[in-house]
Amino acid sequence: MTAQTATPRSLPRPTQPALLPPVAREARYGFTTQQVHAGADTGPVGHGDRVAPIHVSAGFRFEDPDTAAARFSGEADGFVYSRIANPTTAALERRLAALEGGADALVVGSGQAAITTALLGLLQSGDHLLASDHLYEGSRGLFSENFARFGIEVDFVEDHADPAAWRRLLRPTTRALFAESLSNPRNEVLDVAAVAGVAHAHGVPLVVDNTLATPYLLRPLEHGADVVVHSASKFLSGHGTALGGVVVVGRGFDWGAHDDGGAPRFPQLSEPSAVLGGRSWADLHGERCYAEHARHHVAARFGPVLSPFNAFLVQQGVETLSLRMAQHCRSAALLAAWLERHPAVERVDHASLASSPSHQRARRYLPRGSGAVLAVTLRGGAPAARRFIGALELFSHMTHLGDVRSLVVHPASTTHAHRTEAERERAGVHPGTVRLSVGIEDVEDLQADLRRALDAA
Incomplete structure (x- = not known):
């Protein structure tokens, strides 16, 4: 019997340091x-x-x-x-x-x-x-x-x-x-x-x-x-x-x-x-x-x-998690509120907004912030989303989130492409929806980048 191939009758535990506080x-x-x-x-x-x-x-x-x-x-x-x-x-x-x-x-x-x-x-x-x-x-x-x-x-x-x-x-x-x-x-x-x-x-x-x-x-x-x-x-x-x-x-x-x-x-x-x-x-x-x-x-x-x-x-x-999350959440909430008022935007999904069906739950469960990921639905549908993403400079176009860098993706044609139209609608993924993962850049720079992209859309 070798350790590589067999599950030991034992359950060897990782060593716990003698001075580790519980x-x-x-x-x-x-x-x-x-x-x-x-x-x-x-x-x-x-x-x-x-x-x-x-x-x-x-x-x-x-x-x-x-x-x-x-x-x-x-x-x-x-x-x-x-x-x-x-x-x-x-x-x-x-x-x-x-x-x-x-x-x-x-x-x-x-x-x-x-x-x-x-x-x-x-x-x-x-x-x-x-x-x-x-x-x-x-x-x-x-x-x-x-x-x-x-x-x-x-x-x-x-x-x-x-x-x-x-x-x-x-x-x-x-x-x-x-x-x-x-x-x-x-x-x-x-x-x-x-x-x-x-x-x-x-x-x-x-x-x-x-x-x-x-x-x-x-x-x-x-x-x-x-x-x-x-x-x-x-x-x-x-x-x-x-x-x-x-x-x-x-x-x-x-x-x-x-x-x-x-x-x-x-x-x-x-x-x-x-x-x-x-x-x-x-x-x-x-x-x-x-x-x-x-x-x-x-x-x-x-x-x-x-x-x-x-x-x-x-x-x-992990050692900088709280510092990054505070900046992520602060910027995401500011941008969500600004985007919701923009005439090119049909809907913004972020629990920090009073319009969100999750707003009261966010007040209960998330006093430090509502996270860095938001869904933004543009009035012009898929063509507007395509122009919007193409005009962004600071937001990287990729299927990832949680980065110090701001990221953007079009869910309907990527992450949710294999769902039916009805399933996408239920998930809040419309042809004009883009997902933003807000990074830790200066929020003024991110706002300027989004403004240029919305003008292009």
């Missing part, structure tokens, strides 16, 4: 202090390095056969193989868990990998996933096409602001609810507490994609969510240089719960496993069983590994 202690600090210091490696692995070093090693040496056996039996902490854990990625996991207020975190190779890992830790053939209809297109395609091939059924809730709409689509086989805290591209705010209440009344977890909000604007776990995922490639990294994803697991959900018929809702976590010598993940890890199962049985098996170099880049970005 998340509960770190919570006494402000967010910006935590984004710089939380989870810092002060123990023997890092040798006191002020900046987490890049550990570019596929595997890790054992001091002796007893140490190797102890790590594989779960009796000792330590690193085994970078597909499971690496000191650089572990440092990033500790920091992101602290920033989201979670009990544990797992970083993977992309945001799409984070969603896949999180949900495949919960779902199996015959199960049902209930998701918001207002999703990133990659997530929607993953659920409706790829998960369908695994025998997982999915329904999409059109009115995700209405808890009753979620309840109507629940099934006995529903095993998770999924939504975005801020939707892409319409900037709609999820009522996290209300949807979490629906999920918990049915005995299942709520998984929230918090990419567009980031933990600086919203921590869904504090409002009842059970699992949070991010595309770390976006605002967490912030510079458009690295792909990455993270799964953060909260506290308190009963992973060993049974349904009304007495069957376990998550047998993969609560029933004995031959891989674990007849024990279950819940027996071994209690409240942390889902996080351990996702790490060792999903991510390690499917292999969406985050490279240590990308983990380093993401961690560098």
Whole structure:
């Protein structure tokens, strides 16, 4: 048996530095202090390095056969193989868990990998996933096409602001609810507490994609969510240089719960496993069983590994997250208000605006700002959108968001091109809609760039 090819009967844990303050202690600090210091490696692995070093090693040496056996039996902490854990990625996991207020975190190779890992830790053939209809297109395609091939059924809730709409689509086989805290591209705010209440009344977890909000604007776990995922490639990294994803697991959900018929809702976590010598993940890890199962049985098996170099880049970005997000949000709100008044603009979707159906939820959930992504619909339709994008100079035309640079894309012909016209209309994607991701440039310069483009449109 080799570490490369076998899931160990053990669950070797990433080394936790002896002097690492627990998340509960770190919570006494402000967010910006935590984004710089939380989870810092002060123990023997890092040798006191002020900046987490890049550990570019596929595997890790054992001091002796007893140490190797102890790590594989779960009796000792330590690193085994970078597909499971690496000191650089572990440092990033500790920091992101602290920033989201979670009990544990797992970083993977992309945001799409984070969603896949999180949900495949919960779902199996015959199960049902209930998701918001207002999703990133990659997530929607993953659920409706790829998960369908695994025998997982999915329904999409059109009115995700209405808890009753979620309840109507629940099934006995529903095993998770999924939504975005801020939707892409319409900037709609999820009522996290209300949807979490629906999920918990049915005995299942709520998984929230918090990419567009980031933990600086919203921590869904504090409002009842059970699992949070991010595309770390976006605002967490912030510079458009690295792909990455993270799964953060909260506290308190009963992973060993049974349904009304007495069957376990998550047998993969609560029933004995031959891989674990007849024990279950819940027996071994209690409240942390889902996080351990996702790490060792999903991510390690499917292999969406985050490279240590990308983990380093993401961690560098995280250290300035609050500063960037404050500028992103301030500029986005100013531009949204100005664009809404422009005669060439038919509609602006941004929760900072009083005209937004999400405005009151934004006041409740997003006191620090409503995010940097907005949808702007031009009166001239697709031809106007084409001229508008062609005239921009500071906004880069690309399918990305969350960069320090401002970005623009035409969703109807790119990200949403494979949706039906009715589906695009429901998502707020019209022929004249452009998606803006507002960067950290001087807002006066961005306004001038947009003004020139609107004149051209």
